[in-house]
Amino acid sequence: MTTDTAVRPAPAPGSPGAGARARSRFPVSGGTALGLGSAVLYMSLIVLIPLAVVVWRSADQGLGYFWRAVTTPDAWAALTFTVGASVIVALINLVMGTIIAWVLVRDRFPGKGIVDTLIDLPFALPTIVAGLVLLALYGPESPLGVNLAYSRIGVVLALLFVTLPFVVRTVQPVLLELDRDMEQAAASLGASAFQTFRRIILPNLVPAMLSGTALAFTRSIAEFGSTVLISGNLPFKTQVAAVNIFSQIEGDNQTGAAAISTVLLIVALVALISLDLLQRWGSRRG
Amino acid sequence: MAKPRLSRWGLRTLALVYLLFLLVLPVGLIIWRTFGAGLGPFFDALTSPSAVHAFQVTLTVALWAVVANTIFGIGASILLVRHRFPGKRLLNALIDLPMAVSPVVVGLALILVYGRYSPVGGLLESWGVQVIFSTPGMVLATVFVSLPLVVRAVVPVLEELGDEQEQAAHTLGASRLQAFRRITLPGIRSALAYGVVLCLARSLGEYGAVAVVSGRLVDQTQTLTLFVEERFQNFDQPAAFAAATALALIAVITLLLTKLLRPKD
The missing domain is CATH 1.20.5 (Single alpha-helices involved in coiled-coils or other helix-helix interfaces)
Incomplete structure (x- = not known):
């Protein structure tokens, strides 16, 4: 739930908000x-x-020590797995999030309001509960007979669960405000549905799709609670970076934990700066 | 026109099946398993001394964090919207920082500063204040992770509101406090409520940061989310499922409340 307020776009210059801010004079210094x-x-x-x-x-103990802490086999395995899984999760979100947003805006079916409300559930649900519910359905006692516990696919599933709202909630408002005249014009000029989507709709959605994807990526990189139960915390296999940091703290290796934390902070920072650049690029294109 | 209809059905089915298997079935299953044996076991599991204690710890920590972040949220929003100062953009960006930080890193950061073996933590300990492995540290961790929520809910509404009415109140001789209480506060009321609900839900549900700073001491610093994990690891599934369902119900109530309170734009 954390980010659904953050993804709301800032008021554009010239909106009432920006005007009020510029006029504000009264505060005493x-x-x-x-x-x-x-x-x-x-x-x-x-x-x-x-x-x-x-x-x-x-x-603290020099760059050499930092580098050795980051490249210890288990920490390095956790970092590469985290980044790799987050890329996969971001890409699945890019596609599925856009499709879900599309269905919620352009399609009509009974129960759509409930589905729309449910999208925010992963933000409202505590992460440990998210992990537990997935383990109930896809764990050793799965009624479906699918056991993904202690597997990398299970971790990806947990990350998909907690990042579900990001792309949906960034694409949905853009899709709602999209002018449909252009699409009708394209259709009346003989464009196929696919051509209309690719040439008219997609270019308008791309900035929102990419910022939602970047947010989902940062969240995946940092995720801890939902992966704890389903990953089983197996080093070299299902251990994500945050869980690796956690075990280093428990093992009283604070410097090692700090080194991996710093790498995570840097990755998140790079993703957020790219997101900011993307949004500027998007708003420049209008 | 057969083709567009087909693709529409295809997309709808794809989206709904994805949501069914990722979201609806898992959450539904846990609720079904909890209540499968009736309401009795559910309440039994939640009224055990450990569970009740976990409830109390969770509520204490969440309330302190919400109070702190509400006061900060109102102040920072007014500062960002109504005041001019150098470094405003930087402050604005820094407020969002907590959302990009892994909960475990939050915990580590607080241990490094406020832990017993750090200079600050040692000093506080000599004054008899234990931060880490105790309630103050858990409140700090919860404040950290839920810090942006009130600010981000209030800022857009405050911008939209403008300050004409506040200025009018000033010209009519109202003090700053009066203008705030009579003009600004009523204007941001529903946005503030929205932010507080988000903040409360996040505080009740925080797991990672609290897991690190609390030391996870059963019946001492164990919150409800930590209770879920500890019970599950100790093969006490009914208690873990009952507490998870209780947290899920809180989440659903939050969802409905935010839907009611969300500013319409």
Whole structure:
């Protein structure tokens, strides 16, 4: 549920919001300073200083030590598996998320409102519960006879579960606002349904599809709770990076844990910066 | 026109089957398994001393975190929308940072700063305040992961609202507090409620960050999500399923509440 507020686009220049902000004059600078000071202090004590200490701690004993910590066989296996699984999860989300958004906007069938509400369930459900429900259906006691527990496919399934809303919720509003005149014009000029989709609809959706995919990717990279139960935490096989960090903390190897955490932070940062660039590129194309 | 209809059916079936197997069947199965033997075992499992204690810990931690993030959320939103200062874009970006951080990294970060063997943690310990493996650390972890939710819910509405009415109140002699209480607060009320509900749900459901900083001490620092995991690992499926179902019901209620409160745009 965390990100469904974040994906809402900021108001465009010229919207009432932007106008109100530009006109705002009344605040007293003393009040601003006090408020800013408190906000920065709060963020620093809880978020910024602790994260800075993680990065500092990872480089504490030199870059060589950092590199050795990241490339220990189990940590490296966890990192590569996490990135690989996240790429697969992001790609499946790109396709399935777009299809689900399409069906929710353009199709009509009974119960559509319920389906639309259900999409947000993975954000509302605690991650440990997400892992448990998947294990109930796809675990050793599966009524379907499919046992994905302790397998890499099981981990991918858990990641697909928790990232489901991202692409749907970024593509859906764009699709809702899409002007259908162009599609009708294309159709009346003899374009096939597929041609209309590829030439008219898809170009408008691509920025939203890509930002949803990037968000799903960052979430997958960082995911912990949903994979704990279904992965069985097997090093070299199903252990994801976050679980590897967790076992290093439990084993009192804080420097090693900090090194892998730093790698995760860097990957997330790169993904988010690319996302920001994508959104600017998207808004420039109008 | 046979072809478009066929593709429409195909897409609808594909989307619904995907959701059925990924979402509906797993969640439905756990609810069915929990209530399969009737309501009795469900309530028995949830009224065991450990479960009740886990409920209490969860509520304590979540309430503190929600109160802290609500106050911060209102203040930061007003700061971001109504005030001008250098570094505003940076502050705006930093508020979203917690969402990109793995819950385990959150836990590690807090241990490194507030743990017993760190300078700050050692100092606090000498004053008799234990942060890590105790409630304050769990509150900090929960605050960290749910930090952006209230701000992100309130900022767009505050922008939309504009400040004409607040300025009018000022010219008529209202104090800042009066203007806030009589003009701003009623204007952002439903957005604030939306943000608080999201924050509360996230706080009740947090697992990873709390798992790291709590030390997972049964009957001491065990929250409901930690209870689910610990019971499941100890082969007590009925208790794990009952607690998971309770958390799932909270999630469904949250979902319905946010649907009601979500600002229409």
